[in-house]
Each structure stands twice: as C-alpha cells, then as structure tokens.
Amino acid sequence: MKWLRKKNNHQPSLSLEQERAEKLGELGAQLWALRQEQGLSLEQVVVLTRIPRRLLQAIEEGNLDDLPEPVYIQGLIRQFADALGLNGVEFSGTFPITSTRVNPQGMGNSSSLSQLRPVHLYFLYIFLIVCSVNGLSQLLNNAILQASNSQNQPYPKQKSVLKPEIAQRKESVKVKPVSDTATGVQQGQIVQIGVTLKSSSWIRVVADGKTEFEGILPEGTHRIWKAQEQLTVKTDNAGGVLMSVNQEKAKEMGEPGKEEEIRIAAKPKL
Template sequence: METLGGLLQQARERQGLSLEQIASRTRIQQHHLQALEEEDFESLPAKVFVKGFVRSYARSLGLDEDNALQLFLTSSSNFYDRAQEEQQDIQVTKQAAHRKQFNWNLVVILFVVLGGVLFYLLPGQQETLPPTIEPEAPLLSNGKSKEAILEPTPSVEDSPVSVSPEAAVDPPLPLSSPSPSVTPLSPPPASQELSPILPVSPAPEKASGADESLVLEIEATQLTWVVVQSDDQPPHEALLQPGQKVTWNANTQYLLTLGNAAGVIIHLNGQLQGPFGKPGQVVRDIRLKS
C-alpha cells in the first residue's frame, strides 16, 4: 500500500533533490519535510498546517496535490484520532479535579458557617472570678485591730499597757515622695522652616533614531503559520495563535509566506498591508519593502 512518506521520498530521490533544496523551494523547514517523509506526525504542527505542507511538498515535486493530501489523511487518521481522545481525557480529568476541589472548599465553608452559628446560639459561659478576700487585720488582746494602732494620734488611755513617756513613739510622719524634676522641652524655633520641594522637570525625550529600519508587525486573528525572511537572513517559521503578535526588524525588505492569508493583520512601519488572500489560502513570496 502506497504511503505519503514513501511517495514524497521516492519522487524527491528520482529527481535528485535534497531536503535542503525542497526547503528552499517551499519555504518549509527541513525537519518538517523529513517528518513528512518519515510520517512522524508528533513532530509536526497542527493538522491544518500539515495539510498546507503536504500540498506545497507535492507541488514542488510535480505530484498530484489531491492524491498526496488523501494519502496524508489516511496515514494520519489513527494518530489524530488518538490525539483527540487524549485531549478529551485530559479535559475530563481537569473537570473532575476542579469539581473535587470545589466540593472540599464547600465542605470547609459549611463547617466554618456551622461553627459560627453554634457559637452565637449556645449560651456563653461567662468566667466568674472569685472575689478577692482581703486578709483581716490580726486582733490584739483588747480586741482592737492593727489599724487602730497605726492611727496618727493614738490614745494612751485605751491601751492596757503602761508606756513611759520616754518610750512613747511619735506617730510616723507621712513620707513625701520627691517629685522628679522635669526639664520641659523647648519647642523648635519658629524661624526654622522646611525648604520647599522643587518640582522635578521631566527628562527630555530622546530624539528619534537616525537609523532607519523596516519594522514588520504581524498580528494573528486566526490560527496560522508564517515564514518570514528578513533581508538576506535565513527564514524563520512561526505558528501564531489568535491574538498573538510578533515583530521583526530589517534594513531593506521582507519575504513572507502565509499559511492562512486571511488570518493575519500586517503593518509595515505602522502602515496596514494587504489583503493577501482568502481564509485557509497559502500565499508565498510576498515581498514587502519601503
């Protein structure tokens, strides 16, 4: 049974062409061409772009593009079906993990709410401190408390003990606590004023550079692949998602290949370029220069 890889490789070898020569013709990177011949679909970009690769490769060899595309669809059907199933399994796993995390969060929230409700509904137990019991003053033999002895003018007649005048103890004089000397802080002189803050003048803007260059901006509105060659530099290939924007700089010109001509918005030095084609159309050798 004829396969896509065998068809392309045999036709290329019959014509004595190398993969490097085919890459120069089609603007497709060499490792992508090799992956097509080896039917290594895992090393290729999305299916919609690989279709464009197959058509370009077949056209460069003078083969029937529709036949080559049909061989590609037959050879890659199992791979892309399996990839789609794996993607669906990943989505299901992510959704299940999200639901599990949501359930745990809900349980935690319910516990917190329930705890708050119980805290406010149950009667609060107020902690009552035991009353402070002051120790009673010891009684003397005549039944008077110690406080009576400490009075400033005790009565000698009330005391059953005879005390000689020499032994009489004068009542204690109240101790006067020395008041600490506080040195008042003198306020700062009124003449001392803060120097005003001078406004900062903005830095002068840099003059526009004298070096003129071509700035290429490509913004993807749909999924597309592009190949950009700046001046005499090697071409660069990029797969752009919707909303993605890339920028290149060159001195003289650009040479573009668009995998989806209507899926990009292109500006050169701020000026809108195009349109270049219809949705899904592959357009090559678009030359942009000042």
C-alpha cells in the first residue's frame, strides 16, 4: 500500500517541449476551426498576415518541428489570431515560452538565464526593426525637405535681355532745352504743352519737378499739361507722339520707336 501511495504522489510532469507541443496543437486546432468557419483559405490568411503558408499550416497542424524559436512561434500565433478577429496578444499569451517551474535548488540562475535568452533576442529583434524603420523614415523626410527647399529657393535673377538695349537707348537720349524763340514762350508766360498720340506709346510728364503722368497712352489720346517754370516730356516712341508748345503747331518728338526727352522752360521775369 505504501508503494502505491508513493507512486500516485509522483505523477510524471510534462517537459517544456511537450507543453509547447500540446499547447500548439490546441491553439492550432482553434485557429483552423475559426478559419474554416469564416470561409478563409490559407492563401487569404497569407495575404492578411504576410506569414508564409508553410508556417501557418504548421501552426494549424501543431507541428512544432517546422516552426522557429518559441518566441517567434508566439508572435506568429498572435498575427494569425489577429487576422481572424481574435485578441492576438491574449490568445498567443497561453503558448509557453519559458518554464514556470521553480528550481528548489540554488543552481537555477544559469538555467533561467538561458531560458530568457530567446526573449531577449526577441526584444532585440523588435528594437532593431523599430530603429531601422525610424532611420528610413528620417532619411525619406530629409530627402523630401531637401527637394522642397530646392523648389522653394528663388531662381537667381537673370539680367533682362532688354537692359543692354535700354541702356543704349538711354545713352542716345538727348535732352533738348528749347529756347524761348523756338517755343514762343514769352517772359513770365506759363508753359503749356499738348500731346496727341499717333500710336500707343509710353510717356512721362514732369511739371515743375513733379511727375504729373507716367504710363501708356493709347492711340488718339490728346492731353494738355501746364507748368509755371519747366515741363519735361519723355517717351519711348518719339515718332508716335505729336507735341505742341503753347498751342503752336504740333510736331513729332522724334523718330518712331526711339526714346526722346524734351525739356521746356519758361524764361523768368526780369
């Protein structure tokens, strides 16, 4: 009787490998049944989880030998369960990674460390993936910023091709101070000019040092300006502007298409 009681008190315990195999078979059967219930094929689950078909099949069949390290098996089960609508963390958490048995002797430190190594490797693997993703994201952001900055940078100002031509035209402009005899301006008389546009032309009129008008006048326009001391008329199309001084006969300011500037001053009173 004593022998029988001793035998019943010491039931053989499962090894960690047997626990994993038994739990994998249980979880795999549940996942297979749920997949069949949802009408999903393994190929469809492959698309959802990006897990190779052979690993998914090994999980469903409880084939521990065709799967990687236990910590990775737990991750695969979690992804599989998530794809089927389960709580993957809770579902995969029942798969044993390390042994929960406590070594009654004081020599369990080395074995517990060796059992924790796969977990450490798992976290190291996750850490490396996160770092790689962050690094790639930073590189992409820097490239986008550099491209955006290069597009937003103002282009260097180019010298207008018209500038040399305008400079030459400015050099050819001759200021013609008109005498009293030529313009018919008498002593103390107000200066008055009238312009009539034969063709659309740019014109600027300065009366007594103040700009009275600057802009383009259309063909057929007739304008009159007066000044007490001096009137200056400038145009970029001298042949298109007829100008009269103090209601005299109008004359062209110069040749067509050329700049011309004429200054008319009243003779001061003596």
